[in-house]
Amino acid sequence: MTTSPPPDPTLLLQAALDGELDAAGMIEIEARLAADPALAAQYARLGALRDSITARASRPRAPDSLRARITSMTQTGGEAQAGQNGGQVHTAQVLSMTRPTRSEGRTAPRSNRSRWLDAPYRSLAASLMLGIALGAGASGLFTESRSGSDVERAIVAGFIRGRLSGQSVDVATSDRHTVKPWLAGKIPGATTVVDLAKDGFPLVGGRIDVAGATPLPTLVYQRREHQIALSETSAPAGENNSPPRRERRDGYSILRWTDNGRAYLAVSDLPAPDLDAFGVAFRRAAAAEREETPKR
Amino acid sequence: MVLPHLDDAYGLARWLTGNQTDAEDVVQEACIRALAALGAGVVERPRAWVLTIVRNTAFTWLAKNRPKTVMLTADEQFLEAAAAKETRAPANPEDELIASAGQAELDAAIEALPHLFREVVVMRDINGLSYREIAEAVGAPVGTVMSRLARARAQLIDRLGSR
Numbered sequence: 001m002t003t004s005p006p007p008d009p010t011l012l013l014q015a016a017l018d019g020e021l022d023a024a025g026m027i028e029i030e031a032r033l034a035a036d037p038a039l040a041a042q043y044a045r046l047g048a049l050r051d052s053i054t055a056r057a058s059r060p061r062a063p064d065s066l067r068a069r070i071t072s073m074t075q076t077g078g079e080a081q082a083g084q085n086g087g088q089v090h091t092a093q094v095l096s097m098t099r100p101t102r103s104e105g106r107t108a109p110r111s112n113r114s115r116w117l118d119a120p121y122r123s124l125a126a127s128l129m130l131g132i133a134l135g136a137g138a139s140g141l142f143t144e145s146r147s148g149s150d151v152e153r154a155i156v157a158g159f160i161r162g163r164l165s166g167q168s169v170d171v172a173t174s175d176r177h178t179v180k181p182w183l184a185g186k187i188p189g190a191t192t193v194v195d196l197a198k199d200g201f202p203l204v205g206g207r208i209d210v211a212g213a214t215p216l217p218t219l220v221y222q223r224r225e226h227q228i229a230l231s232e233t234s235a236p237a238g239e240n241n242s243p244p245r246r247e248r249r250d251g252y253s254i255l256r257w258t259d260n261g262r263a264y265l266a267v268s269d270l271p272a273p274d275l276d277a278f279g280v281a282f283r284r285a286a287a288a289e290r291e292e293t294p295k296r
Numbered sequence: 297m298v299l300p301h302l303d304d305a306y307g308l309a310r311w312l313t314g315n316q317t318d319a320e321d322v323v324q325e326a327c328i329r330a331l332a333a334l335g336a337g338v339v340e341r342p343r344a345w346v347l348t349i350v351r352n353t354a355f356t357w358l359a360k361n362r363p364k365t366v367m368l369t370a371d372e373q374f375l376e377a378a379a380a381k382e383t384r385a386p387a388n389p390e391d392e393l394i395a396s397a398g399q400a401e402l403d404a405a406i407e408a409l410p411h412l413f414r415e416v417v418v419m420r421d422i423n424g425l426s427y428r429e430i431a432e433a434v435g436a437p438v439g440t441v442m443s444r445l446a447r448a449r450a451q452l453i454d455r456l457g458s459r
Contacts, residue, residue: 058311
């Protein structure tokens with residue numbers, strides 16, 4: 001966040017009301033309230049609203065039928081978790097046991113709802129959720145060790161999310177001189193941004209993926225109707241220059257390489273040969289840029 | 297993990313979807329996701345975690361089943377429109393009316409809020425989450441959460457204060 005000083009007094013009032021101000025902030029706001037009747041009136045009004053909502057707005061309780069269903073789900077989940085690779089197994093178990101329960105008591109307006117339960121949609125939705133969770137920087141949620149595959153998972157999830165939402169970039173521009181400073185303003189260190197339009201990969205823009213608690217600069221390039229998301233991190237020790245390696249994950253092509261001490265990971269829904277061509281073009285352009293830069 | 301927070305989870309889903317059957321579906325779906333994600337490790341703040349999953353499930357559900365009622369992508373425009381509406385509103389809401397609003401009025405006023413505003417009010421005043429937890433749940437910076445909350449409350453005050 002920026003350090004611009006005087007925030008909106010309404011926001012301060014509200015933070016005071018919600019118990020989100022520290023002691024110093026509270027002293028300040030109390031002084032302002034004492035000096036400013038209009039502000040004090042606003043504070044009282046916000047307080048009245050808060051009290052009304054906490055006292056009288058609906059707090060629906062979960063129906064017992066739902067509670068029973070969830071209870072049986074969690075029990076099944078617990079058993080499966082004892083085994084290895086629990087995630088996959090117990091999801092399947094949970095599904096198989098909840099479906100009949102759902103269809104028993106209900107009938108009519110369910111037809112399009114049942115599609116929502118289809119497995120492919122579910123896995124897509126789960127990936128989307130993972131993308132959202134990681135994208136939100138919700139890093140403390142999963143206390144897993146951060147290995148290379150976590151980074152990969154985050155990047156693939158970011159890619160899927162971008163494709164699903166139709167908003168794959170935070171800054172949309174084909175001008176690398178716009179993307180680069182935008183990223184530089186958000187992430188320490190310079191990101192390599194090259195123009196590959198003449199190689200058939202126009203730049204769409206840039207975004208920031210988050211793996212664990214680490215923000216990663218990600219560029220998005222286009223090829224026909226496909227996209228390529230390219231994330232850059234620092235290379236692992238002793239791996240300054242390694243040739244591209246191709247992998248697949250969740251049906252997406254991944255190409256990773258290190259170059260001049262930086263690690264690159266490209267994810268795409270393109271066929272593998274096209275992604276290889278992208279890797280070649282990017283490395284060539286990046287090398288050309290490195291030679292050019294010192295002369296300026 | 298989920299069960300102790302089931303009422304919170306259901307309450308949030310109920311507020312976001314607007315009816316009981318859909319809320320049950322969303323909670324059930326969220327539980328399936330939560331169970332699947334549990335394999336990934338220990339959860340630090342289970343309640344916020346559960347509510348985050350419920351919130352995301354609800355929005356996925358809304359986007360699929362009621363695309364016209366949710367506005368997620370046109371965020372900027374939408375906030376501007378909301379701000380314009382505020383300035384037109386009468387500046388003198390009755391404090392008495394706000395303090396004495398009954399359940400029906402409160403519920404109707406909260407339900408009238410756009411989803412992005414409604415969720416922050418519900419998470420804050422009904423679920424009692426901190427700004428930080430809300431920010432993580434909705435995937436927005438704390439500052440954005442604060443300004444949405446302020447707008448939401450201004451609209452509620454308008455509506456309840458000028459009955």
